Amino acid sequence: MNLDAYLARIGYAGPRTATLVTLREITRKHAMSIPFENLSVLVDGAPDLELSALQAKLVDRSRGGYCYEQNGLLAAALRELGFSVVGLSARVRYRIPEGVVTPRSHMLMRVETPEGIAFADAGFGGLTLTAPVMMRWHEEQETPHERVRLVPAGDDFVLQALVGDAWSDVYRFDLAVQLPADYVQQNWHTATRPDALFANNLIAAIPMPEGRYALFNRTLTWRPLDGRVVREQIQTKAKLREALAERFSIEASPAELDRAWDVSGRHDNLHPGFS
Numbered sequence: 001m002n003l004d005a006y007l008a009r010i011g012y013a014g015p016r017t018a019t020l021v022t023l024r025e026i027t028r029k030h031a032m033s034i035p036f037e038n039l040s041v042l043v044d045g046a047p048d049l050e051l052s053a054l055q056a057k058l059v060d061r062s063r064g065g066y067c068y069e070q071n072g073l074l075a076a077a078l079r080e081l082g083f084s085v086v087g088l089s090a091r092v093r094y095r096i097p098e099g100v101v102t103p104r105s106h107m108l109m110r111v112e113t114p115e116g117i118a119f120a121d122a123g124f125g126g127l128t129l130t131a132p133v134m135m136r137w138h139e140e141q142e143t144p145h146e147r148v149r150l151v152p153a154g155d156d157f158v159l160q161a162l163v164g165d166a167w168s169d170v171y172r173f174d175l176a177v178q179l180p181a182d183y184v185q186q187n188w189h190t191a192t193r194p195d196a197l198f199a200n201n202l203i204a205a206i207p208m209p210e211g212r213y214a215l216f217n218r219t220l221t222w223r224p225l226d227g228r229v230v231r232e233q234i235q236t237k238a239k240l241r242e243a244l245a246e247r248f249s250i251e252a253s254p255a256e257l258d259r260a261w262d263v264s265g266r267h268d269n270l271h272p273g274f275s
Contacts, residue, residue, distance in 0.1 A: 018082035035064035067123030090173035095272035216274035
């Protein structure tokens with residue numbers, strides 16, 4: 001891995017030490033520099049998860065990706081910095097009815113620090129973590145954005161975020177180690193099944209110091225930290241190109257833009273994770 005290029009991509013020039021301070025700064029800068037997006041999924045299907053492909057896309061081409069890409073790259077960078085990192089898998093729970101069982105479709109990671117075990121995640125779209133979460137039960141933990149906490153659920157853990165004035169489940173996970181082959185399978189299923197969210201909708205999201213931007217099909221949402229919600233409907237392909245470039249730093253190829261405009265016009269509903 002070209003660690004120098006990655007750190008330049010996220011604008012990090014601090015110490016290269018495996019400490020919690022370093023982890024906090026790396027995760028914050030990664031989340032605010034590399035957008036969550038699925039344009040390549042719309043055109044090419046399941047993305048290549050090999051490190052060389054992740055670096056070529058997210059670093060060299062200054063593009064983004066979804067959880068398997070984001071966290072695959074982040075995990076590799078953290079290992080280069082000397083952290084012990086283990087990949088995990090979660091079941092998405094955000095705004096999903098309690099009785100609905102969801103598959104393991106989200107990647108996060110367990111990171112060992114001198115201060116204890118932390119969980120890091122640079123790829124949860126509209127609620128991407130901007131700080132690591134320490135393995136402490138029920139303790140409210142501050143991030144640059146929402147407060148979060150971990151609560152036990154049987155043999156599993158549930159990550160919750162304080163969204164507005166209510167605690168919401170984000171995802172449920174355990175400590176079972178996931179290997180690269182596991183992520184290849186989950187990645188393919190997430191990107192290609194007939195009703196896949198990422199195969200049938202245009203999605204982009206990025207946290208900023210003042211709040212979060214999210215794009216779901218043709219609805220652009222801005223959520224400043226004060227709790228307001230500002231929405232804008234994108235009316236033309238030119239405006240879509242402009243929004244992708246200006247809000248998410250995504251320079252879409254002509255094929256990606258054509259496909260994104262076509263797919264985004266098929267639905268007018270909002271998704272709770274990107275609204």
